[in-house]
Amino acid sequence: MRIKTFSLNSDHQVIVKIVKELFSLFHIEVGEDFEEADFGRWDIRNEQLAGNPVRVVTRLILDGRETLERRAEGKEDERESAAVHRIIKLNLYWILRERFGFPAAPWGILHGVRPTKIVHRWIREGLPEKDILSRLEADYACSREKAELIVPLAFRQLPFLKTSDERTVSIYIGIPFCLTRCLYCSFPSNILPEETKLREFMGVLAKDLAAAKDAVLRYGFRIQNIYIGGGTPTSLPDNFFAEMVDMVYNAFYGEDIVEFTIEAGRPDSITGAKISCMTEHHVTRVSVNPQTMQERTLRRIGRRHTPEDIVAMFYALRSAGIPHINMDLILGLPGETAEDVEDTMRKVVALGPDDITLHALALKRGSNLKLMLDENEHVELPDDEETRRMSKTAMRYIHDAGMHPYYLYRQGYMSGQLENLGCCREGAEGMYNIQIMEEHQTILGIGGAATTKVVDFKEHRMKSSFHAKDLATYLRDIDIYIEKRNRLLEEVYGGQEELASC
Ligand code: SF4
Helix, strand or coil: CEEEEEEECCCCHHHHHHHHHHHHHCCCEECCCCCCCCEEEEEEEEEEECCCCCEEEEEEEECCCEEEEEEEECCCCCCHHHHHHHHHHHHHHHHHHHHHCCCCCCCCCCCCCCCHHHHHHHHHCCCCHHHHHHHHHHHHCCCHHHHHHHHHHHHHHHHHHCCCCCCEEEEEEEECEECCCCCCCCCCCEECCCHHHHHHHHHHHHHHHHHHHHHHHHHCCEEEEEEEEECCHHHCCHHHHHHHHHHHHHHHCCCCCCEEEEEEECHHHCCHHHHHHHHHCCCCEEEEEEECCCHHHHHHCCCCCCHHHHHHHHHHHHHHCCCEEEEEEEECCCCCCHHHHHHHHHHHHHHCCCEEEEEECECCCCCHHHHHHHCCCCCCCCCHHHHHHHHHHHHHHHHHCCCEEEEEECCCCEHHHCCEEEEECCCCCCHHHHHHHCCCCEEEEEECCCEEEEEECCCCEEEEEECCCCHHHHHHCHHHHHHHHHHHHHHHHCCCHHHHHC
């Protein structure tokens, strides 16, 4: 649907964002330049009525002729501003659906990255499971299917979340290099540079690691998980890889470590020497990311390995005794159908991985894929319906393999309005995945494009400090980024020395 322009009786950023999210959800395009449009002008008027509980009326006026109206009220346990924003979104969602017959969105108006957060809040407040399910449907127009996905998943996370406290942290190390750039990638990864640049990176990384280690000692942190990601850490040449793993191990490995993960990404980046290095350093989890087992798709998305390479890499890791192997797949890749996903799932499940993460393709700014679409190049992308068929097929294999979903997050512009879903066999839950996705634990970010996330338990919010996304800036300004991380840690943990002994 196309409209030429719209107006809002508020320029509050959150309200503008809400409206834009709904337009995007229902594929409503806005443009003064459209030669043909379904409507010339929409006026959206929201009014908060006096009294308690919060009540909001939303009106949508179409071309000044037709007025549609909906009203709703907030809940006792909602903050006033949160209730107002939710109701505006819910009102407009229903007005648009009822007037134009748009199909139900699987997640309703739950647009955030972490839909489980609201579920965890209700769990903490003591709401029983059936009430949480009902509120997701009533308050957020979430489908029963998605509600029944995240509510049991959130309950399943509870014992893992309980293993952490204010002084328990995880360490993330970003190695921002890859062998080639995938079509859909929007990460700030760099094609592996020559040796001099790598040497410079290692020097800066050593400084970054040392500063983070000082912080760990200063605040008495207990390290629960180490995660080396990127990029593709295994794209480093063998000698650099061994040196990097050794530095990380010496800085942070200790008896409290529950999980030590390395992303191995692609089979063309792995060697026997790297596998030996990982086992020698007690790596517990390796992520192998085939994305698909369809050879023509691998070529299409810019990977230069075959499905057979993935199988060989999997068995090499298994026979080396890596305890947990995770495999990432993407639903909605160019040119794929649900039948391709079925074939991929059959091949992946046959290997017996401990964990399978199902991603839905997200069209992100900065990716070559988005660029091609923006420039009207032909890319054969499966539509939402087909991607949902893919998801159903994949989930059938997950259940048949005895796996269950254990963490979930969403991104903007996801194919099929789906989600990224981590599934594993019993006992193979990735602790780091749960802690980071639920923003329940402080994560110290080290390396290229890394983010430090500090949980402020007093203010109940997450505060972040970002290393430069661009490699040259990271290398040049490392002292500035270390200082920013230190300041953030001091802001939250400074003056709480008494907790260090807890
Ligand atoms: S392997 Fe990952 S980080 Fe590297 S280019 Fe592909 S998607 Fe991007």
